[in-house]
Amino acid sequence: MSGTVSSSIDFDKRGKQSGYLQAGDSTNNSGWATFNLPIHSINSGSGPKVLIIGGNHGDEYEGQFAVANLIRNLKETDIAGGLIAIPSVSYPASYASTRLWADGTNFNRIFPGNENGLIPEKIAHYLATELIPQVDVVIDIHSGGRGFQWLEGATMTWSDDKKYRSDLIKNLNAWNTRYSMIFPPQPGTNEKSLLPGYVASLGKSLFTGEFGGAGVTTATSNRITRGALVSALKSVSLLKSDWQSDSYDHKVEVVNREFIDMRSSDSYHWAEEEGLYQNKKRLGERVEKGEVIGAIHFPESADRKPHLVLAARSGTVGVIRGYPRVKRGDCVTLVGESYSDLSQLPE
Amino acid sequence: MSLTANCSFDLNVSSDYKGKRTGYIQIGDSTNNSGWANHCVPITSVKNGSGPRVLVLAGNHGDEYEGQIAALDLARRLEVADVKGEVLIIPVLSGLASAAGTRLWPNGQNFNRVFPGKVDGTVAEKLAFFLSNDLFPTCDSVIDMHSGGRSMHFIPSITMVWVSNLELRKEMLRQSLMCKSEFTLLGGEQPSTNPDSLLPGDVVRQGKAVATGEFGGSGVTTAQSMAVINSGLENYLRGMGVYVGKDVAASVYANSIDKSGKIIDSRDYSVSFASASIDGIYENRVDLHQHVEVGDLVGLIHDFKTADNEVVEVRARRSGTVSLIRGYSPVTTGDVVCMIGELFADIETFEKSLREKSAR
Numbered sequence: 216m217s218g219t220v221s222s223s224i225d226f227d228k229r230g231k232q233s234g235y236l237q238a239g240d241s242t243n244n245s246g247w248a249t250f251n252l253p254i255h256s257i258n259s260g261s262g263p264k265v266l267i268i269g270g271n272h273g274d275e276y277e278g279q280f281a282v283a284n285l286i287r288n289l290k291e292t293d294i295a296g297g298l299i300a301i302p303s304v305s306y307p308a309s310y311a312s313t314r315l316w317a318d319g320t321n322f323n324r325i326f327p328g329n330e331n332g333l334i335p336e337k338i339a340h341y342l343a344t345e346l347i348p349q350v351d352v353v354i355d356i357h358s359g360g361r362g363f364q365w366l367e368g369a370t371m372t373w374s375d376d377k378k379y380r381s382d383l384i385k386n387l388n389a390w391n392t393r394y395s396m397i398f399p400p401q402p403g404t405n406e407k408s409l410l411p412g413y414v415a416s417l418g419k420s421l422f423t424g425e426f427g428g429a430g431v432t433t434a435t436s437n438r439i440t441r442g443a444l445v446s447a448l449k450s451v452s453l454l455k456s457d458w459q460s461d462s463y464d465h466k467v468e469v470v471n472r473e474f475i476d477m478r479s480s481d482s483y484h485w486a487e488e489e490g491l492y493q494n495k496k497r498l499g500e501r502v503e504k505g506e507v508i509g510a511i512h513f514p515e516s517a518d519r520k521p522h523l524v525l526a527a528r529s530g531t532v533g534v535i536r537g538y539p540r541v542k543r544g545d546c547v548t549l550v551g552e553s554y555s556d557l558s559q560l561p562e
Numbered sequence: 563m564s565l566t567a568n569c570s571f572d573l574n575v576s577s578d579y580k581g582k583r584t585g586y587i588q589i590g591d592s593t594n595n596s597g598w599a600n601h602c603v604p605i606t607s608v609k610n611g612s613g614p615r616v617l618v619l620a621g622n623h624g625d626e627y628e629g630q631i632a633a634l635d636l637a638r639r640l641e642v643a644d645v646k647g648e649v650l651i652i653p654v655l656s657g658l659a660s661a662a663g664t665r666l667w668p669n670g671q672n673f674n675r676v677f678p679g680k681v682d683g684t685v686a687e688k689l690a691f692f693l694s695n696d697l698f699p700t701c702d703s704v705i706d707m708h709s710g711g712r713s714m715h716f717i718p719s720i721t722m723v724w725v726s727n728l729e730l731r732k733e734m735l736r737q738s739l740m741c742k743s744e745f746t747l748l749g750g751e752q753p754s755t756n757p758d759s760l761l762p763g764d765v766v767r768q769g770k771a772v773a774t775g776e777f778g779g780s781g782v783t784t785a786q787s788m789a790v791i792n793s794g795l796e797n798y799l800r801g802m803g804v805y806v807g808k809d810v811a812a813s814v815y816a817n818s819i820d821k822s823g824k825i826i827d828s829r830d831y832s833v834s835f836a837s838a839s840i841d842g843i844y845e846n847r848v849d850l851h852q853h854v855e856v857g858d859l860v861g862l863i864h865d866f867k868t869a870d871n872e873v874v875e876v877r878a879r880r881s882g883t884v885s886l887i888r889g890y891s892p893v894t895t896g897d898v899v900c901m902i903g904e905l906f907a908d909i910e911t912f913e914k915s916l917r918e919k920s921a922r
Contacts, residue, residue: 233869253869270866276891280845283864287871303866309843310866312892361712364782429782431715431889434849491660493631497785512634514621514654515661517584517604520638537782539627540663 219330220341224256226299226349231257231291236301238337250334255286255300262296264350265453267444268342269301271323271355271410273308273315277367277426278356281440288463296453299346305335312430314360324404326413343413352420352451355411356440359428361538362545366475366498367426367439368394372411373478379418384557386422389450390443393469394499396425396533396551397560398477422447429537442467473531476560477551481527484548486511486541488522494535496548502526508548511541526550566590566681567692569605573650573700577612580642587652589688601685606637606651613647614702616804618795620652622674622706622761624659624666628718628777629707632791644807649799650701655689663781665711675755677764694764703737704765704772705798707791710779713890714898717826717850718777718790719745723757724829725766733771739909740801741794744820747776747885747903750829773798780889789815825912826885828903833880836860836900838893840874846887848900854878860900863893878902 223234235251242248267285269278283302303309305322315321320335328339347353359365369390374380387395406412414421424443427436442465448454459465477483486492490511496502509524524547534549541547554560570585586602593599618636620629633653640649654660656673666672671686679690698704710716720743725731738746757763765772775794778787792811799805828834838844842863848854861876876899886901893899906912 233871235869251867251869253866253871255869255871274891276843276845279843279866280862280864283866283871283873284862287873302871303843306866310892312890361781429780430712430891431780431782431887432846432891433887434847434852437845437847491627491630491634493627493788494782494784495788500785510631512631514604514630514634515602515657517586517606517637517653521634535782535784538663539781539783540661 217330217337217341217344219337222254224254226256226258226297229258229260229291236338236341238334240334252301252304252306252338256298257289257291257294258297259291259294262294263352263451263453264297265299265352265354265448265451266346266350267298267300267354267356268304268410269356270303270305270309271357272360273305274312274360274430275358275428276309276432277358277436277440279303279309280432280437281356281444284441284463285444288460293455293458294453295455298453299350304338312361314362323410324408326408326410342410347414347417347419350419352422353411353414354422354444354447356424356426356444358426359534359537361430362536364429364498364535364537365425365427366394366396366533367436368392368396369424369443370396370398371423372406373397373399374415379415382420386420386447386450388557389447390422390424391446391469392424392439392443393472394533395472395474396477397474420451438464439467441465471555473553473555474557474560475531475533475551475553477533477549479528482530482549482551483546484508484524484527484550486543486545486547489542490514490522492536492539492541492547496532496535498532498535500532502529502532502550504529508532508550509536524548564681564688564692564696566688571607573607573696575609580610582606582608582640582642584637587689587692589685589692591685603652603655603657603689607648608640608642608645609648610642610645611647614802614804615648615650615700616799616802617697617701617704618649618651619655619704619761620707621654621656621660622708623711624656624662624664625711625781626709626779627660628709628783628787628791630654630660631783631788632707632795635792636795639810641807644805646806647804649804650697656686663712665713674761675759677759677761693761698765698768698770701770703770703802705795706762706772706774707777707795708774709777709787710886710889712781713888715780715850715887715889716776716778717745717747717885718787719743719747719885720773720775720794721747721749722774723749723751723762727766730766730769730771734773737771737773737798737801739823740798741773741775742797742821742823743790743794744822745824745826745885748825748827748829750831753831786818789818793819823908825906825909826883826903827906827912828885828901834902835898836876836878836902838863838876838895838897838899841894842874843891844888844893844899845891848884848887850884850887852884853882854884854902855881860884861888876900
């Protein structure tokens with residue numbers, strides 16, 4: 216129960232409603248202010264309850280568009296159960312086109328939030344204590360933002376809990392994307408401080424995905440995101456299996472599915488110098504260990520040779536660098552072994 | 563002759579000089595942290611006796627990295643034996659903006675709007691003056707490599723402004739096609755802008771041909787955009803007669819480059835652009851290369867601040883091929899979000915259509 220955030224809509228009420236999560240705020244220009252976060256609810260009675268979050272990071276727009284457009288196109292009769300959707304949970308960051316909030320907060324590192332904290336912390340606390348506990352399924356849609364470009368696809372963070380892991384794998388498959396990527400918990404990070412990590416700690420069913428990035432959403436990446444979201448919602452029996460919509464074009468042909476295993480530390484390639492990064496390989500391209508996958512140029516020194524980044528392992532390129540001005544320690548490329556079937560994935 | 567910028571090596575050596583030199587354009591500066599400073603812009607000259615002098619420029623806008631990388635690679639790999647005449651390369655014109663990941667310089671100046679520069683102006687204006695006054699007059703031709711930067715994403719291609727000087731237009735079209743790119747985009751002059759204030763405009767004002775290109779953008783340089791730019795640059799230099807070395811780019815990218823020389827005509831900006839009609843967050847609903855009809859939906863402008871969840875539609879004002887989509891998603895009223903032009907299979911088909919139009 217949050218004492219600092221309230222909802223203008225009642226999620227138990229039947230029908231389609233739009234309103235705001237309202238967090239107490241006090242700013243230089245408005246001493247007594249309310250931060251209004253748009254939220255939507257569609258409730259048709261019995262069935263699964265699903266929470267969809269877009270824009271966890273501000274500059275990851277694919278999910279924000281997919282969620283906002285979905286809500287506009289859904290009626291109460293299209294679903295069996297309850298849907299709560301926040302299209303752009305970090306919208307001040309979206310308008311600034313930044314990953315983080317203006318106060319420097321990374322919304323995906325502050326769970327379970329703080330009732331008496333900053334605005335994003337209050338919102339996170341409300342999600343953690345009010346919204347996530349009342350739903351069965353959480354869908355959190357990401358992309359590469361400005362820094363990365365991903366193969367558009369489903370993702371999962373490997374779990375040691377076998378029962379929970381099998382549910383994650385089921386959902387990874389249910390997104391029905393051409394590419395899926397599996398990675399380990401992020402090093403040096405409290406997994407439960409992430410929205411999905413917090414959801415996992417409560418044992419709730421979880422869908423995550425990375426749908427493109429590098430500061431451009433294309434018609435294709437947006438359509439892939441819509442198609443995946445529809446597949447996910449049908450797989451949990453919230454959206455009726457025969458639902459389709461011309462105004463919410465979600466038709467994506469999925470062939471030759473690949474599951475890319477990025478759990479091993481040699482999947483990750485880091486900038487070892489500060490400079491101007493050049494991607495030498497394309498997304499989805501096969502590389503061999505030792506091949507040049509990128510080059511860091513030094514534009515300020517006219518005759519210094521570029522620093523080459525070599526593939527630490529063989530595999531498929533799943534992520535390339537977006538913003539090319541890299542600092543030492545920035546992740547520039549992810550490479551992983553590709554499997555055509557999830558059952559081939561090693562333990 | 564500029565009194566506020568100079569090159570660290572002699573740019574006016576005798577015509578039979580042979581050698582490769584790398585140094586800096588040094589511009590007098592005075593900053594908070596360095597009272598007596600020089601702003602250094604790296605420059606490389608590869609000269610092999612007499613012949614044309616071609617100036618290769620990139621990083622005019624800081625966040626357009628494709629050309630910077632291509633020019634840096636070229637400056638490193640060119641040897642004297644590869645050249646006839648002189649190739650002069652400035653890989654990153656707007657170094658401070660490049661380091662900051664921005665189009666404009668930290669002082670807010672757009673390097674491509676300050677020409678012909680100012681001898682006693684800001685550092686950017688001094689550099690522009692040096693180019694306009696000391697370099698352009700000594701060069702036979704100039705290539706200025708752009709991309710969409712963070713805000714836009716182009717089909718990686720050669721571009722050409724349809725200049726009014728007929729003779730120059732003919733020569734610029736010849737040079738554009740010489741790059742053997744899959745696409746050449748033809749555009750008009752930017753509305754409400756002094757054309758001479760742009761770097762290419764200043765070259766044209768001096769009666770010289772300038773080649774330009776828009777090689778991708780939206781803040782990601784891909785292997786594909788680099789293939790287009792590296793091949794185009796090598797073909798350009800060879801066509802100008804200044805590069806006589808091996809087919810380096812041509813062989814590396816032999817299988818990934820289409821040389822069909824298609825033309826996309828977007829000269830009429832009054833209908834070729836689609837622009838934002840309201841502030842918001844822009845969603846592309848068309849892909850590059852896609853054909854659209856007049857009135858087709860090209861994008862949506864979202865409002866994530868209100869629960870109404872309404873969108874404003876952006877529609878095509880002409881039919882044709884999409885050559886530009888939006889990169890940076892937040893838009894302000896008047897921002898260009900899409901460019902459309904008529905696609906022609908090759909230059910002959912385009913010129914035939916021009917003749918038919920003028921006959922009517």
